Amino acid sequence: MEDFARAVEDGLKLSKRLVLPGGLPPPRPPAGMERGPDAAAALLLPAAPMAYAVVSDPGAVDTPDVPSYQPYVYGRLDPPALIPLQMKEIDLAVDCALDTAAVTLRARWWLHCITRSRECDVRLVVPMGEQGSILGAEVTVGRMSYNTQVTEVEDQTMENTMKGILKPHMFCLTIPQVEGGADIVATVRWSQKLHYDNGRFTVDIPFRFPYYVNPLPKVFMKREKIQLTVNSGFSKEVLLQGTSHSLKEKARQGDKLSFLHEAVVENWSNKDFTFSYSVYSGDLSGGIHVQPSISQDYDDRDTFSIFILPGSGNRKVFKKAVVFVVDTSGSMKGKPLENVKNAVSTALSELVQGDYFNIITFNEELHSFSSCLEKVNEKAIASANDWMNANFVAEGGTDIMHPLNEAMALLSSAHDALPQIFLMTDGSVDDEHDICQTVKNELLSRGSKSPRISTFGLGLYCNHYFLRMVASIGKGHFDAALETGSIESRILKWFRKASNTIVANISIDATGHLNDFEVDSEYIPDISTQCPLCISGKYQGKFPETVVATGYLADMTEISIELKVQHITDMPLDNIFAAQQIALLTAKAWLSADKQLERKVIKLSIENSVLSEYTSMVVLQTNLDAAQKVKQKPKGRTGANEPLRFQLHGLKLGFGDKAATRENLLTAFGDEKPLEMLKIFKKAGGCCSRVADCLCCMCCIKACNRMNDQCAILLAQVCAALSCLGCYECCAEVCCGGSES
Incomplete structure (x- = not known):
């Protein structure tokens, strides 16, 4: 992200050429830009929906209406500078239902930094919240419209492509050739998970706009609108806990609330939008929501969801027997392994008296902190930290099966504690299918006493669907970190969610009343104090009025939770659980290589506009004037007025x-990339290497020594001519090859 930050810094410097009405000074790069690349990236990365002018020709930078008559600037910028555009209007709509928030954002920017006689690309960047999943975007510029669409993966790669993501959970869309002074109106939709902590649900949306996107107050009115609806899904009182922006309650009907904030503001928001609420629940409580299937295309069964809150009854947490299985292969070198070590050290400090633990590191070999499970005490924890400092060394390859078998063998002696394995890896191995089968066999052989296996993926090289499948089979939790800076915090959140179990071995008695009952996950996970139980599935038949869920508490007494069945129409269950269903079905399709499951994922993905591994997201560019004039054509015929497609x-x-x-x-993260040489050095390196290949032979050198003067002169002239041609090709490509936006 250092390159992006540097491009924005260049753009802010370039915008000094602008002479804004009213004599206001142009924006300045934030203070502290010289403190290092990390500080620069943190200051200039978008923390709210942003639009940037992609400027390759600095001579095009000027105010659209009032020329500044600045001296002409020659040359081109490579890479291009990014000038943040001023925003005129923002409209945010958030719909919270169960554990998911559906977000729709509409914003209007104007290309204030390019003269009207010139054009440039405009790049939209929209940061999303917790586990954000893009659903679609619509952009209108003048009479041109750009719409995203999820389609089935085509056999042939499209010629027109554009980057769709800047970094994890940060959607990016480039609009080509926008005329200076034009308005850019964008509507972006995504879904994200609500954060749950101590009985409180929180939605957190990046909404911190830098000061330099504020247009002149005397020229433009800045309209800010925020709409929020909450549908808890329970027939219980919803308690408001806090909000970052002033919201006026519009309506309250049982467990449904709506709020509104609308105003003309002097400056755009400088803080994220957060809203917290809780559902009154003294103890374990929940419900079942059922809804007729909207689509008969991929599955004609009806949809259900089971939602159970852990409550505030201070239920006792199970004693734990924990084994951390940590990948220390060579690819984990540097910050990834250091962050994992810090997270494991913090997790060890959160274990209590009566818990057991062990640590296994693996690469091509296996190393254990102890030959057996150790009781938690200060001395054991201190020894474990010393052992990690000495043994967390990144080297060697990756072998997951051996350490996983060793961890399950260690936990076979844990009779008075809940056995749990926490696997962390950044790699993908050849025997992943065998590992899944081994975990499934272990679960079947040991029954309710089988170890819970939670998995955590680091970076982009590991198979996230394999890890998700192992966690689903092992009744554990899956999570991943796609950014180096988020490794430690996400591991700790994942560990706390999986380790604070209050009800285990949950079963539902609905199968006796229904013809068909299928849960999306392999097994129903345990209930933790750190997150509600929220699962979905399909069924055929008729649910009774109430269903009983049974499980076991920490003292091994059985508990029954009565779940009232609610037939709902105002909450789209298929949309709420679409991303979760697609991820789980994709993992199943990967494991079974079932083409029918793949087709099911494709249909589910297209219908809900949620991208999957078997679909693609394309941008359709449409001329609105031409679209109105074109008459409907016979099927199978194409024309020049059909939308242009970008993948x-x-x-x-x-x-x-x-x-x-x-x-x-080295572990691949979305915020890192390998260092790249300049093109001219690549070219020079290529030329030199080819020449060296020809001259490295000793026979060739001896032959040159025996040449007479005439042959030597001729050879020198030929080499000089070839060198000139090579330099001409190199310079032509580097200097005159144009720029990429």
Whole structure:
């Protein structure tokens, strides 16, 4: 992200050429830009929806209406500078239902930094919240419209492509050739998870706009609108806990609330939008929501969801027998392994008297902190930290099966505690299918006493669907970190969610009343104090009025939770659970290689506009004037007025990179990339290497020594001519090849 920050810094410097009405000074780069690349990136990365002018020709930078008559600037910028555009209007709509928030954002920018006689690309960047998943975008510029669409992956790669993501959970869309002074109106939709902590649900949306996107107050009125609806899904009182922006309650009807904030503001928001609420629940409580299937295309069964809150009854947490299984292969070198070590050290400090633990590191070999489970005490924790400092060394390859078997063997002696394995890796291995089968066999053989296996993926080289499948089979939790800076915090959140179990071995008695009952996950996970239980599935038949969920508490007594069945129409369950269903079905399709499951994922993905591994997101460019004039054509015929299609890339995770794992390439994160040489050095290196290939032979050198003067002169002239041609080609490509936006 250092390159992006540097491009924005260049753009802010370039905007000094602008002479704004009213004599206001142009924006300045934030103070502290010289403190290092990390500080620069943190200051200039978008923390709210932003639009940037992609400027390759500095001579085009000027105010659209009032020329500044600045001296002409020659040359081109490579890479281009990014000038933040001023925003005229913002409208945010948030719909919270169960554990998910559906967000719709509409904003209007204007290209204030390019003269009207010139054009440039405009790049939109929209940061999303917790586990954000893009659903679609619509952009209108004059009479041109750009719309995203999820389609089935085509056999042939499109010629027109554009980058669809700047960094994880940060959607990016480039609009080509926008005329100076034009308005850019964008509507972006995404879904994200609500954060749950101590009985409180919180939605957190990046909404911190820098001061330099504020247009002149005397020229433009800045309209800010925020709409919020809450549908808890329970027939219980919803308690408001806090909000970052002033909201006026519009309506309250049982468990449904709506709020509104609308005003003409002097400056755009300088803080994220957060809203917290809780559902009154003294103890474990929940419900079942059922809804007729909207689509008969991919599954004609009806939809259900089970939602159970842990409550505030201070239920006792299970004693834990924990084994941390940590990848220390060579690809984990540097910050990834250091952050993992810090997270494991913090997790160890959160264990209590009566818990057990052990640590296993693996690469091509296996190393254990102890030969057996250790009781938690200050001395054991201190020894474990010393052992990690000495043994967390990144080297060697990756072998997951051996340490996983060793961890399950260690936990076979844990009779008075809940056995749990926490696997952390950044690699993809060849025997992933065998590992899944081994975990499934262990679960079947040990029954309710089988270890819970939670998995955590680091970077882009690991197979996230393999790790998700292992966690689903092992009744554990899956999470991943796609940015180096988020590793430690996400591991701790993942560990706390999985380790604070209050009800285990949950079963539902609905199967006796229904013809068909299928949960999306392999097994129903345990209930934790750190997150509500929220699962979905399909069924056929008729639910009774109440269903009983049974499980076991920490003292091994059985508990029954009565779940009232609610037939709902105002909450789209298929949309709420679409991303979760697609991820789980994709993991199942990967494991079983079932083409029918893949087709089901494709249909589900297209219908809900949620991208999957088997679909693509494309941008359709349409001329609105031409679209109105064109008459409907017979099927199978194409014309010049059909929308131009651009494929967005970088939005999918893939199924791991075994080649990168075997070669021990450093962990790939969305915020890092390998250093690249300048083009001229690449060219020079290529020329030199080819010449060296020809002259490295000793026989060739001896032959040159025996040449007479005439042959030597001729050879020198030929080499000089070839060198001139090579330099001409190199300079032509580097200097005159144009610029990429």
